[in-house]
Amino acid sequence: MKITSKKTVLSSVLIGLGLLVSSVYVAETPIPNSTAQKSDIEFNGVKSLRGETAIPDADKSASIKRLQPDIEPIARNYFQQPPMIPHRIREYKITLQYNKCMTCHSWDAYKKAKATKVSQTHFTDRDGNAQSTLAARRYFCTQCHAPQVDAEPLVENAFAPVHELEKK
């Protein structure tokens, strides 16, 4: 009992110290407002994604991008990149009971549906055991594969695909 109370005292002292330090820090940090200058918003040269919009102001909402109609398969940019989805997937539900993607991308169906078949790697569980059905860790397709919109990159990017992939 005595030990516990000692611990309690110690921890409350620590929490108190923490609060004190953080409140001092907050007080010293300049809080930008709507009339703040540009320099107030930049912290050590780092600008937030909100740009020069001050914290109390409403940010401009991004325009809603519409998914494109079906297109040809999209070339990959780097090795082992999960292929991107070149079609709309609204209403293609992936639930515990049923995986809609597999109606076309399964090994049974891909030829008739003229779809890309699901990779063999998706049948191996995390311990390396081969399975007859999709491994649980690969079951939810949209964890890695995503449909694409025609959007400009948010930041400049000079990335170029490796030569092998570029040749196609």
Add this chain to the structure above:
Amino acid sequence: MIMLFKKFLAFLKRRAVFTVLTLGFIGGIVFWGGFNTAMEATNTEQFCIGCHEMESTVYQEYRNTIHYQNRTGVRASCPDCHVPKAWGPKMVRKIQASNELFHKALGSINTPEKFEEKRMYLAKREWKRMKKTDSVECRNCHEFGSMDYTLQSRRAAPQHMTGFDEGKTCIDCHKGIAHQMPDTSSLTDEERKEFNLQ
């Protein structure tokens, strides 16, 4: 006053045929109108989700789909897909629905667990029914004769063309579009073939 009423009765007696016809006509309008009004009242989404069995399961799933919410706001509600439009088949379906009232009383699907257990059974019934009617409810809006394949996506156009050539009907491929698919892993090979599933 009494004299006037007696005179009126005498008039009716003299023209019995006229009286019967008039009363029959008015009665017919009232009865038939009332019947149809009651019938239409049971043919609304609000009526369907009046029971929690429908409201908390299939209705919630349907709310995420394109038939509930979409760009133009045209909707297909419960009876648009589950009740035939033509009068005869509609009557038949409505009489069959008394079985659903019976199971409501029994509480066959009154918990999410019970519903989930019966999902495959219920889905199969609906798939079979739509297959039998050549997906008539779908075709109330989606008539394949009016489809312009050039406007369809590069996946949809060839699928539709070959599908219709093979004599397939909407429900053969378009399953689980308004409600969640059941777990199909327990189906036999024959059933898979029957329902066009992998």
